[in-house]
Amino acid sequence: MTIAAFILNNGPSIPQGEDESVTAGVGGFIVLFLLGLxxxxxxxxxxxxxxxxxxxxxxxxxxxxxxxxxxxxxxxSEGDATPHGAAARSQDRRDRPVDRQ
Incomplete structure (x- = not known):
């Protein structure tokens, strides 16, 4: 109990006359903007x-x-005589270049 009392009594204190508010500032805004982008x-x-x-x-x-x-x-003529015929055609479709519009 004495350790907890010591920590509470001697913990960080705010010097008199300084502002107690803390802001993220410009750096915080830039990081938030980049995350949003x-x-x-x-x-x-x-x-x-x-x-x-x-x-x-x-x-x-x-x-x-x-x-x-x-x-x-x-x-x-379609290549369906073997079970690999359909797989080969689907592979051909995947190899085609994609038209990016």
């Missing part, structure tokens, strides 16, 4: 990636419908 840029990038991903999914869903509308085709 980084958050804005990350959100914008994420939104663009999600939009692009949704567009790709819609295009991939539309491709089988277009192929069905074209009529029956020979499975050998």
């Amino acid at each position: 980084a958050l804005y840029l990350l959100m914008r990038n994420m939104n663009a990636r999600l939009r692009r991903m949704r567009w790709r999914a819609e295009q991939e869903d539309a491709e089988p419908a277009e192929q069905e509308d074209a009529g029956p085709r020979d499975a050998m």
Whole structure:
């Protein structure tokens, strides 16, 4: 108990006549501004990636419908004779350059 009383009585004290308010100042504002800017840029990038991903999914869903509308085709010419045919086509789609607008 005597140690706690000693710490409480001899703790840091504010000298008389000095201002008790403490502010973050210009440095704090700059750090907060940079954090806000980084958050804005990350959100914008994420939104663009999600939009692009949704567009790709819609295009991939539309491709089988277009192929069905074209009529029956020979499975050998499409590369579907092996289970790896579909995987190879999806890999080709991933390798295509992305049109960034």
